[in-house]
Amino acid sequence: DAKTTQPNSMESNEEEPVHLPCNHSTISGTDYIHWYRQLPSQGPEYVIHGLTSNVNNRMASLAIAEDRKSSTLILHRATLRDAAVYYCIPSSGNTPLVFGKGTRLSVIA
């Protein structure tokens, strides 16, 4: 499993963009980069995934470095409901997800 490094915590003001970084320098060529988040007292929730190109969906954008050793999850306008632990998980899809410690995002009104 690829090892990931994420900041323990980050803070953002409401309505501001948030950039959540993740280093995954040992990622294999077949690993997708998945992002999940876990709101308080809930199960993890899929956010986005990508392989090489940047990706956008209704929740967020994913920017992947050209060498694929790092990625950044971008929340374009943080809301109070985005306060959660965000997990970056490299996975080929043929193995279960292995969660690291993640980044706890706090959003200030």
Place this chain on the structure above:
Amino acid sequence: DTEVTQTPKHLVMGMTNKKSLKCEQHMGHRAMYWYKQKAKKPPELMFVYSYEKLSINESVPSRFSPECPNSSLLNLHLHALQPEDSALYLCASSQGGVPGTQYFGPGTRLTVL
């Protein structure tokens, strides 16, 4: 519909009790998972079922016994648990194969007295 349901939401049991956790999905997913999550820690994988067969057991003690009666249902049978087994138990499912997106249930909060 991307819903995984888990029952019960909360469970309190004594160390001599036998109880079961239930997980259900109707997305046609062929892989189902049990994770355990202690407070302020990330989820840890316990078991994986693929096409109703146990494919991964992460050295989980035998007091936890998984069962997959059919492709939509996953159970976790609990017997003679210890207080340190108190945790949030999460069920997930996926289509299998790439990219491997997993959908999680809300979890069962288990307290062992």
